[in-house]
Amino acid sequence: MTSLKKSAGPDTVIEAAGLRKEFGPAVAVDDVSLTLERGASLAVVGESGSGKTTLARMLVGLETPTGGTVTVCGRPRKPGRVSSAERRRRAREMQIVFQDPYSSLDKLQRIGAVIETSLDLHFSLTPGERRKRALELLEAVGLSERHASMLPRQLSGGQRQRVAIARAIAVEPQILVLDEAVAALDVSIQAQILNLLADIRERSGIAYVFISHDLAVVHQISDFALVMSGGRVVERGATRALLSAPQEAYTRALRAAVPRPGWKPERRPVG
16 A cells, blocks of 8 residues: 555554545546544645545545545544444544535524534533633634624635634544635635644644645645545655656646746637
């Protein structure tokens, strides 16, 4: 098995071997293996249809692999229905933040209640303790007490993404999967969210799996990267080295597509 580290050890939080996912005759992910160490940040890069989101969903447990295995925090993730206690245990191990936080938030639930609900599922706290902890989490992601009484529609896109991150880290997971989590945000807001994620990682030692098509984002957030095309890993390695001197033509093409100072789009002939 090829991995980002030579071998899995006691600090390995994810070990995936030979993952494959078929949707009928289509193969979305084909023989993907990886390991992720505690506190590390792994980017999975590729164009739409490359299989990166399907890979993320298999790691989290939202998709069942057609083949291969996933081990999280030393425990194999077996397919099939699981008990509510097991679901809570898995949630404490790994959380996911999606590209569109609005669709993942209850539109009728106020922001403070969103965080308190997660806390109530996983911790034995009094109502006062839950309220206090919810406000601490909102403050940790750059929001204030006034946001706790708001509904999702009253927040900006960047603020909703901060809420989604606060809800995810509320359960104190060891791994956070971010599926194009900044793709829909303006560049200035992207930078704020990426800085926030870096701060959270430094404080908590959480590990990230960052799904993205944006190499500039990947360069800022990750230690290691996998490049996927057609469901397979075509290149992998330390992010800085991989982006500065890519070995594969596909990776070089992705890098060449990143706009640079003075870049102008090519004009296509009309007609």
